[in-house]
Amino acid sequence: MARTVRGAKVLITGAASGMGRSYAERAVAEGAAAVTLWDRDASALARTAEALGQAARGRTLVRSEVVDLGEMGAIAKHAQKVRNDLGAPDILINNAGIVRGNRYFWETDNGDDTRATMRVNALAPMYVAREFLPGMIADAYRAKRIVNIASAAGTLGNPRMAAYAASKAALIGWSDSLRVELAQAGHTNVKVTTVTPSYIATGMFAGATGPLLAPILEPDVVxxxxxxxxxxxxxxxELPRTVRLSRALRALLPTRVFDVVVGGGFGVYRSMQGFTGRAR
Structure with missing residues (x-):
């Protein structure tokens, strides 16, 4: 792929605010042909679409659709609309995600917490990608990209975010498997990038504290x-690079030693105690 996304069709989920909006701004700034924004927050989505439209000055088609990614039927409906209007995207960024509270797992609600978290964070990216992959694969002479925004939480357990960690672990496993499947099947035009950042200063994890050697990340850097x-x-x-270090230590150290050294000493297991952030 070129050094920019000029001329590409881009679709971003969770695009009304935070990192999703930042990815959309980058796409518009680089001259993407079309940027499709999916989010369930209608008012924030409208504001973002308007701002991006003004920034594009007619060079980029900016489309916005209110989509609740927790509803699998809604994904299929809106994906069909995108295919009819634009065809399969060249770049798909599965960015949308939610996190609920800072309670222990047995204090949470299976419906509002566990089910919703798994649907949006783990199932939705799979369903969205499945809708567009056939078209991306068929356009074999054009580079395609799928970016799946997971989390460092999916690489090791962390108290007070059990369902979130589980959803991101599932996303990581699926994302990397998809990458290998595409290569094995010879569909080398489609590349998959899995992203596992620590906490990012977007408001989603307000109140959380960055563990030792893993400070809160600045959005523009990410x-x-x-x-x-x-x-x-x-x-x-992997952001910051110490995420890789923690994975290596998890593999090398006995579990109880890891709990003391990394979980306790580095402060990983205490990082969510003060969490007050928003739920998306």
Whole structure:
């Protein structure tokens, strides 16, 4: 793929605010042909679409659709609309995600917490990708990209975010498997990038504290790193680099030693105690 997304069709979920909006702004700034924004927050989505439309000055078609990714039927309906109007996207960024409270798992509600978290964070990216993959694969002479925004929480357990960690672990497993499947099947035009950042200063994790050696990440730094990795077709982005260190220590150390050294000493297991952030 080129060094920019100029001329590409881009679809971003969770695009009304936070990181999703930042990815959309980057796409417009680089001259994407069309940017489709999906989010369930109608008012925030309208504001973002208006601002992006003004920034595009007619060079980029900006489309917005109110989509509740917790409803699998809604995904199919809106994906069909995108295919009819634009065809399959060149770049799909599965960015939408939710996190609920900072309670222990047995204090949560299976419907409002566990089911909703698994649907939006784990199932929705699979359903969205499945809707567009046949078209992306068929356009074999054009580079395609799928970016799945997971989390460092999916690489190791963390108290007070059990369902969230489970959803991101599922996303990581599926995302990397999809990458290997595409390569094995010879569909080399479609590259998958899995992203596993620690906490990002978007408001989603307000009140959470960055563990030792893993400070709260600045959004613009994350966007730039993910964007460049996506264009190059890199398989994995770990931010900060100490996420890789924690994975290595988890594999090397006995579990109870890891709990003391990393979970306790690095402060990972205490990072959600003060969480007060929004639920999306």
């Amino acid at each position: 966007v730039d790193r993910v964007w460049r990795a996506m264009l190059r077709g890199e398989p994995l982005v």
